[in-house]
Amino acid sequence: MTQTHVIDGKEFAALLKTKIADQILNYKQNFTPGLATILVGTNPSSQIYIKNKIKTSHDLGIKSYHLDLPATISEIALLAEIKILNEDSNIDGILVQMPLPDHIDANRIINAIDPQKDVDGFHPINAAALYMNQKGLYPCTPTACIYLLKQTLSSLRGLKTLVIGRSMIVGKPLSLMLLHEDATITIAHSQTIDLKTLCLEADIIVAAIGRPHFLRGSWIKPGAVIIDVGINRSLDPDSKKIMGDVCFEEALGRASAITPVPGGVGPMTIAFLMYNTLKAACLRRGYEVPDMF
Amino acid sequence: MTQTHVIDGKEFAALLKTKIADQILNYKQNFTPGLATILVGTNPSSQIYIKNKIKTSHDLGIKSYHLDLPATISEIALLAEIKILNEDSNIDGILVQMPLPDHIDANRIINAIDPQKDVDGFHPINAAALYMNQKGLYPCTPTACIYLLKQTLSSLRGLKTLVIGRSMIVGKPLSLMLLHEDATITIAHSQTIDLKTLCLEADIIVAAIGRPHFLRGSWIKPGAVIIDVGINRSLDPDSKKIMGDVCFEEALGRASAITPVPGGVGPMTIAFLMYNTLKAACLRRGYEVPDMF
Numbered sequence: 001m002t003q004t005h006v007i008d009g010k011e012f013a014a015l016l017k018t019k020i021a022d023q024i025l026n027y028k029q030n031f032t033p034g035l036a037t038i039l040v041g042t043n044p045s046s047q048i049y050i051k052n053k054i055k056t057s058h059d060l061g062i063k064s065y066h067l068d069l070p071a072t073i074s075e076i077a078l079l080a081e082i083k084i085l086n087e088d089s090n091i092d093g094i095l096v097q098m099p100l101p102d103h104i105d106a107n108r109i110i111n112a113i114d115p116q117k118d119v120d121g122f123h124p125i126n127a128a129a130l131y132m133n134q135k136g137l138y139p140c141t142p143t144a145c146i147y148l149l150k151q152t153l154s155s156l157r158g159l160k161t162l163v164i165g166r167s168m169i170v171g172k173p174l175s176l177m178l179l180h181e182d183a184t185i186t187i188a189h190s191q192t193i194d195l196k197t198l199c200l201e202a203d204i205i206v207a208a209i210g211r212p213h214f215l216r217g218s219w220i221k222p223g224a225v226i227i228d229v230g231i232n233r234s235l236d237p238d239s240k241k242i243m244g245d246v247c248f249e250e251a252l253g254r255a256s257a258i259t260p261v262p263g264g265v266g267p268m269t270i271a272f273l274m275y276n277t278l279k280a281a282c283l284r285r286g287y288e289v290p291d292m293f
Numbered sequence: 294m295t296q297t298h299v300i301d302g303k304e305f306a307a308l309l310k311t312k313i314a315d316q317i318l319n320y321k322q323n324f325t326p327g328l329a330t331i332l333v334g335t336n337p338s339s340q341i342y343i344k345n346k347i348k349t350s351h352d353l354g355i356k357s358y359h360l361d362l363p364a365t366i367s368e369i370a371l372l373a374e375i376k377i378l379n380e381d382s383n384i385d386g387i388l389v390q391m392p393l394p395d396h397i398d399a400n401r402i403i404n405a406i407d408p409q410k411d412v413d414g415f416h417p418i419n420a421a422a423l424y425m426n427q428k429g430l431y432p433c434t435p436t437a438c439i440y441l442l443k444q445t446l447s448s449l450r451g452l453k454t455l456v457i458g459r460s461m462i463v464g465k466p467l468s469l470m471l472l473h474e475d476a477t478i479t480i481a482h483s484q485t486i487d488l489k490t491l492c493l494e495a496d497i498i499v500a501a502i503g504r505p506h507f508l509r510g511s512w513i514k515p516g517a518v519i520i521d522v523g524i525n526r527s528l529d530p531d532s533k534k535i536m537g538d539v540c541f542e543e544a545l546g547r548a549s550a551i552t553p554v555p556g557g558v559g560p561m562t563i564a565f566l567m568y569n570t571l572k573a574a575c576l577r578r579g580y581e582v583p584d585m586f
Contacts (some may be wrong), residue, residue, distance in 0.1 A: 128421035132461060157487040164471055168425060179459055182484040191475040193451040
């Protein structure tokens with residue numbers, strides 16, 4: 001029976017946010033980073049995410065600009081709003097909350113954001129930078145996963161790392177970032193045969209599946225480190241509980257360390273959004289980017 | 294003892310080149326694709342590669358333009374040559390033979406090529422397209438590997454595929470292309486621990502290591518398919534033999550299929566350079582791209 005360390009994402013996020021706030025204070029005489037958030041429509045989850053992002057911006061000393069736009073807005077009108085923000089020198093980061101209404105092409109919106117202000121790291125220029133292991137703005141969730149892994153393990157070199165999921169938001173960028181950390185990576189997905197065996201061989205598992213409690217305790221190699229990226233509603237429609245992709249209770253006693261849901265990767269993701277805003281501000285304005293790693 | 298099928302890259306390349314030549318003939322009334330090659334300096338291997346590319350262009354009906362530049366050319370002068378080719382409407386593809394002399398920044402040269410004419414598929418715009426599984430010009434060697442695998446196996450879905458090597462020319466783009474074919478992929482490299490075990494678990498191994506006969510027969514799961522991307526000089530300085538990364542003789546009787554070196558991936562790579570030139574010509578000139586898959 002292994003003693004499982006529960007990786008406290010809230011605590012790491014609090015530490016990181018304190019460091020970011022300190023750096024923003026440091027640069028106060030020179031500039032204040034500005035983050036623009038855009039919400040289209042009234043999706044309740046999106047409203048909560050945006051509210052958190054705005055509140056965290058305020059807490060850290062980032063100037064927040066918010067646009068609340070109706071679900072009926074045309075793509076052209078939304079592109080015009082982005083153009084204004086691209087040209088506004090006070091704005092360092094632009095975040096368009098996803099998902100967008102069906103009549104708007106999300107790719108066209110992402111491509112319209114100035115890559116230097118693309119704090120979500122979704123623009124092709126930033127995607128190419130990540131793929132080629134060059135400087136750029138990297139997406140927040142995979143960055144959060146790497147950060148938590150590096151806080152838990154001294155080095156990822158050579159470790160057998162299984163990423164379950166191949167989305168452009170988590171699985172693919174994270175796999176490449178792990179590769180650049182010298183991990184040996186495997187990418188599994190819905191078409192993978194015998195996932196359980198792959199899991200049992202892995203020193204590290206990152207679950208980005210999107211199915212509540214999909215990964216069972218018996219799939220975990222004793223001593224493995226588990227990062228749970230899942231944010232799922234309970235299958236019980238009466239429950240408001242948020243569940244991870246990993247059966248947390250079963251993982252206890254097998255994994256050497258695991259991130260809980262909630263309180264694991266989630267709080268780190270928003271902290272890295274703030275970090276990306278500070279980073280974008282420093283790069284745009286010609287100041288040194290503070291290192292948080 | 295498995296009967297090992299030797300995948301005849303020469304034959305597949307001949308078939309593919311015939312198809313490309315037919316399509317070029319088809320479009321003759323409308324346009325003739327043009328490929329510009331640039332050789333800087335007098336590296337003997339590079340001279341052979343370029344000579345092959347020019348000859349194959351001629352054979353297929355592609356108009357070839359060649360620039361032979363001295364090793365002493367400045368980066369600025371080379372960039373000026375590329376600018377002229379970018380603006381020349383007769384040129385559909387621009388290929389700068391690597392490696393370049395040390396005083397020239399290869400990335401700066403690649404980035405200067407019009408992405409629509411980037412038949413090597415190395416420009417960040419094309420790299421991003423591949424990473425995001427969108428349309429673009431994809432690098433030739435990984436495309437050749439995918440082609441040979443799809444000719445050998447009906448589907449790659451779910452198959453455990455090990456890519457050894459993580460370069461931007463082969464390992465990384467190939468891993469993503471395999472992922473987009475629904476394979477379960479593992480990327481191994483110099484820092485990987487216990488490569489032999491990983492090899493023995495794989496249904497498909499692609500070796501892009503750069504070390505002659507590195508992968509031994511005993512590392513191959515009986516029935517696995519082996520793609521050997523290696524092009525190495527023999528360790529014996531007197532031998533002019535080209536050797537693959539895989540110990541071919543040992544693989545016979547274990548693998549279900551294997552590409553030989555020479556005569557495997559190599560001839561396919563040049564065929565796909567011709568295909569990329571035709572593709573670039575069609576895209577630039579507004580004609581349908583013939584499907585070769």
